[in-house]
Amino acid sequence: MADEAVNVRIGPAGWSYDDWEGIVYPAKKPKGFDPLAYLAQYFDVIEINSTFYRPPAARAAASWVRRTAANPRFKFTLKLYQKFTHERRGITAEDEEAFRAGIEPIAEAGKLGCILMQFPWSFKYFPDNSLYLKRLIERFTDYPLVLEVRNATWDSELVYELLAERGVGFCNIDQPVFRGQLRPTQLATSPVGYVRLHGQNLESWFKEDAPSHERYNYYYSMDELAPWVERIRAVAAQAKETYVITNNHYQGQAVANALQLGFLIGGDCVPTPLAMHDAFPELKGISTTQAPQERLF
Numbered sequence: 001m002a003d004e005a006v007n008v009r010i011g012p013a014g015w016s017y018d019d020w021e022g023i024v025y026p027a028k029k030p031k032g033f034d035p036l037a038y039l040a041q042y043f044d045v046i047e048i049n050s051t052f053y054r055p056p057a058a059r060a061a062a063s064w065v066r067r068t069a070a071n072p073r074f075k076f077t078l079k080l081y082q083k084f085t086h087e088r089r090g091i092t093a094e095d096e097e098a099f100r101a102g103i104e105p106i107a108e109a110g111k112l113g114c115i116l117m118q119f120p121w122s123f124k125y126f127p128d129n130s131l132y133l134k135r136l137i138e139r140f141t142d143y144p145l146v147l148e149v150r151n152a153t154w155d156s157e158l159v160y161e162l163l164a165e166r167g168v169g170f171c172n173i174d175q176p177v178f179r180g181q182l183r184p185t186q187l188a189t190s191p192v193g194y195v196r197l198h199g200q201n202l203e204s205w206f207k208e209d210a211p212s213h214e215r216y217n218y219y220y221s222m223d224e225l226a227p228w229v230e231r232i233r234a235v236a237a238q239a240k241e242t243y244v245i246t247n248n249h250y251q252g253q254a255v256a257n258a259l260q261l262g263f264l265i266g267g268d269c270v271p272t273p274l275a276m277h278d279a280f281p282e283l284k285g286i287s288t289t290q291a292p293q294e295r296l297f
Contacts, residue, residue: 010265013049015046016035025275037070040070047078055095061102114145115146116146133147141167164189172194186230201215219248226264263286
């Protein structure tokens with residue numbers, strides 16, 4: 001579903017959510033149904049978010065590669081372990097070794113699009129933080145890296161020049177915009193372009209008592225996606241390959257929006273999971289008349 005001309009890959013963040021059952025995935029599954037292999041029929045990238053919480057086991061990473069092998073264009077992007085981006089203290093050589101060992105099967109197979117260094121809003125552009133970022137880049141410089149920051153203090157030509165000099169990409173994000181938040185951009189500071197859509201659920205973005213899923217409970221209309229299509233094209237024109245990730249995952253909204261982006265960018269109808277047509281009837285209007293063979297796993 002990617003636009004071959006600009007080498008754009010579009011897909012959701014993650015694949016293992018209980019609230020996707022019966023919406024993204026069939027309510028009645030064939031024996032041995034594999035949600036990852038299922039999604040890899042429709043998308044050329046999925047962002048792995050479990051690596052944010054802990055380094056993956058190499059055996060699990062090898063399994064992910066194997067289960068997506070039927071799509072030769074498929075790649076993973078993955079989030080860096082939170083100890084490096086959110087805790088930023090007590091990091092040991094063992095932490096780095098564990099993370100590297102865990103993702104090695106993906107990198108070795110040529111399926112690693114990039115590592116996303118996602119920092120929280122509280123990570124502001126101070127000298128100490130800038131120095132920390134430089135050292136983190138040096139630590140993982142042998143991988144394709146992309147930086148995601150959410151605080152507007154990072155919106156600086158000095159920052160973009162720093163990333164370009166070190167061959168690090170910049171993550172263009174959509175998030176609820178209010179004072180201090182980074183606004184939409186369309187930048188590529190390395191051969192890897194990256195776009196990440198979080199939704200516009202302003203009410204729950206910083207609400208402490210909101211359920212964890214509520215922050216990303218947002219469904220983009222086609223009109224809301226339209227300006228992002230233009231930004232994605234602008235990023236892709238500057239980069240060698242571009243990854244577009246929908247992170248508004250609640251109840252499969254990210255999957256529906258990723259399919260719609262594929263339609264808007266490519267200009268042609270796209271295969272869509274038949275299981276989703278009840279929850280998102282608008283997908284019928286952009287779907288090919290025949291979905292890919294939904295294999296019995």
